[in-house]
Every structure is written in C-alpha cells, then in structure tokens.
Amino acid sequence: MKKTLARWAVDVWYKDAFLGILLLPFAYIFSDIVRFRRYLYRCGVLKSHTLPVLVIVVGNITVGGTGKTPLIIWLAELLKNSGYKPGIISRGYGGQSDAWPQIVNENSDASKIGDEALLIAKQTGLPVVVSPSRVDAAKKLLDKFDCNVVLSDDGLQHYKLNRDIEIAVIDGEQRFGNGYCLPAGPLREPISRLSSVDFIVVNGNKYEDNEFSMQLVGDTVINLSTGELKPLQEFRGIACHALAGIGNPERFFKLLESAGLLFTTHSFPDHHPFSRNDIEFGDNKPVLMTEKDAVKCTGFNGENHWYVPVKAVPESAFGQQLLDLLLTIQAQRI
Known part of the structure; x- marks a missing residue:
C-alpha cells in the first residue's frame, strides 16, 4: 500500500x-x-x-x-x-x-x-x-x-x-x-x-x-557477507538484480546503467524496512543495492548480495x- x-x-x-x-x-x-x-x-x-x-x-x-x-x-x-x-x-x-x-x-x-x-x-x-x-x-x-x-x-x-x-x-x-x-x-x-x-x-x-x-560517484561494490571489494565494472555482462529504497531510486539505477550493467530493477519506498523476501528473487544472480539499504539487510543477506557505496563530490x-x-x-x- x-x-x-x-x-x-x-x-x-x-x-x-x-x-x-x-x-x-x-x-x-x-x-x-x-x-x-x-x-x-x-x-x-x-x-x-x-x-x-x-x-x-x-x-x-x-x-x-x-x-x-x-x-x-x-x-x-x-x-x-x-x-x-x-x-x-x-x-x-x-x-x-x-x-x-x-x-x-x-x-x-x-x-x-x-x-x-x-x-x-x-x-x-x-x-x-x-x-x-x-x-x-x-x-x-x-x-x-x-x-x-x-x-x-x-x-x-x-x-x-x-x-x-x-x-x-x-x-x-x-x-x-x-x-x-x-x-x-x-x-x-x-x-x-x-x-x-x-x-x-x-x-x-x-x-x-x-x-x-x-556529483555522487561510486565505482566499487562490497559483499554484504564477506566484505569483499570489487570494481563495479566486473559485473558488466552479468544479469543482476538492482534494488533501491531511497528517495530517488532512478538515480541509483542510472549509476549502474552508466557502468554498463544489465539488471532488473526493484524499487521500494524511501526508508523501506527490508525483509529477506524483499532481497531474494528465486535465483542466484547478484543483487546490487545502495549502502543505505544494505545497513538494514545485514543478518539475512546471502553471498550474492552486494552494495555500491557512493561519495559526494x-x-x-x-x-x-x-x-x-x-x-x-x-x-x-x-
């Protein structure tokens, strides 16, 4: 609702x-x-x-x-x-x-x-x-x-x-x-x-x-489970999920798009209280999210969940x- x-x-x-x-x-x-x-x-x-x-x-x-x-x-x-x-x-x-x-x-x-x-x-x-x-x-x-x-x-x-x-x-x-x-x-x-x-x-x-x-810049991804850090470019050519529960989800999706990623979008209201069902999509594709969303998903995330930290410039x-x-x-x- x-x-x-x-x-x-x-x-x-x-x-x-x-x-x-x-x-x-x-x-x-x-x-x-x-x-x-x-x-x-x-x-x-x-x-x-x-x-x-x-x-x-x-x-x-x-x-x-x-x-x-x-x-x-x-x-x-x-x-x-x-x-x-x-x-x-x-x-x-x-x-x-x-x-x-x-x-x-x-x-x-x-x-x-x-x-x-x-x-x-x-x-x-x-x-x-x-x-x-x-x-x-x-x-x-x-x-x-x-x-x-x-x-x-x-x-x-x-x-x-x-x-x-x-x-x-x-x-x-x-x-x-x-x-x-x-x-x-x-x-x-x-x-x-x-x-x-x-x-x-x-x-x-x-x-x-x-x-x-x-400008908000972000060119790395971090795994929620392991803390592993990778360049965002490594996800090019891989089918992914992208989710965002922020004020303007499209801004996050455009960041991923500009990096050449292919993904299915999942938008949520700002400050959405995430549950396991919100971040699981019945496959093992990588799930990319904002860091703001990631702090609410620790504890029920899997090894296929990653967040993209951004910095203000x-x-x-x-x-x-x-x-x-x-x-x-x-x-x-x-």
Whole structure:
C-alpha cells in the first residue's frame, strides 16, 4: 500500500500536472500555515533554542531524498580535516526506539535509530545522536561528546533549533516537480525559502549561478557477507538484480546503467524496512543495492548480495566558501 501511494504521489508531483492543479486549494492552505509558523518563530512567539557551538543544518525543501546524507558525510570529513570537532544529529527517521534521544554507533540497530543515522555513524566514526527533537539530540550530543560544530542531518524546517548556516540540497533531475506545496506538489516550503539559505547544493548539474553542483560517484561494490571489494565494472555482462529504497531510486539505477550493467530493477519506498523476501528473487544472480539499504539487510543477506557505496563530490568552491563563512561567524562571536 505504501509503495503504491508513493508511486501515485510521484506521478502527481512530477508527471501529471492536472491532478496537482486539483489539489492546489489544499497546497495554498499548507503554504500559508508554513509561512505563519516560520513567522511565529521569527517574532519569538514560538521559542527557539540556541546552542553554545556552531550549528550547520543540511536539509531540503522537497519531500524525499536529495542526497543530503552523502553530503553530511563529506561535510563531516571536511570539518574534521580543517581542525573542527563535529558531531551529528538526526531525526532518526524510521527508527522505532522506545526512548529518545539515542546515541548511534556502527553496531546500532537500524530499525531502532534509522538507516541514515547508522550509515553516517559507520562512514564517519563521529558522534551521532538521534531524536525526533533535534534540540534534545543536540543537548545530549554536547553533554556526552566534545564537539564544537553540530551538523544537523535534515531539519531545515525544524525551527526550534537555531542555526548559523543553512545548506539546502536539491535533486538536479527532479528539482521542484510541479512547483506546488504539499499535497499538490513535493514542496515542504515555497521555493522562495531558498532565498534565505546560505548555500544551495544541487545533486547533479546546477541551473543557477547561486548554486553549487555535487556529483555522487561510486565505482566499487562490497559483499554484504564477506566484505569483499570489487570494481563495479566486473559485473558488466552479468544479469543482476538492482534494488533501491531511497528517495530517488532512478538515480541509483542510472549509476549502474552508466557502468554498463544489465539488471532488473526493484524499487521500494524511501526508508523501506527490508525483509529477506524483499532481497531474494528465486535465483542466484547478484543483487546490487545502495549502502543505505544494505545497513538494514545485514543478518539475512546471502553471498550474492552486494552494495555500491557512493561519495559526494561537491565543486571545490563550495567547501572553501563554507569554511570562510564559519571563520567569519566565529570572529563575530568573539
């Protein structure tokens, strides 16, 4: 049912303009509520919390994945290599923990704390704390770990937490769909919201002068059972299965296609809780998946299951401008 609704929503938001128009009255109500809520935070009616350290929020204005998680991992490495001590907070989307906030490590259960948070913890080795309240997550992070920069995975609309820098990530292929707010379109906030962020990063090719491009690259595969690493090219000419439970599965399939692979596609909703039946197809063909999906399949995978790790590669000017802005903000606080 969830899979069917997700496909219907994608059709309405990105393909069938007529259905979106029918839902426009609800979209206008939604956007007015969003604007009014933000106004209440700006004028102090709704209270925001300011942390004693720098806060960088990486989010988007559309529903679904845009490539935030790979960018968070890249940013964490950039900050660490530049002398900062970053920690990461996240909502822990999809996590079913009985208590929040939760500290995440590479041995955490994805079903409890969410797939993205587990992937970030595995990739960065940095402190990660998750909670539906990012303020609570940040407080626990700073209480338990020595951090001087907090990276918030998503949370652009979580105004209860004040931020020093906002980074909006856009899917370069889908952009803003029909340009309408929910439920008529995919927008969480009107497109005009982008005029107030500090950086706009496009996952793919940029369209505007104020945007920075970012590419996701991956040319290796890793076996879930053995940890064996192979070049992706070794799977050329072999019939495979490819599965993805991410915001834009087509992006993963196009990566495999560009490498010359032949495969049958299997799409799932973002954050899908995988089971053995989802990744077994009655044959022994190789099954390729994203790393985000792989963290939820350990324990019931076979030796024919592989994942394709990807890395974010933003244009060089983005990293330098971000570090310059951080230094400026720090100087203003002294």
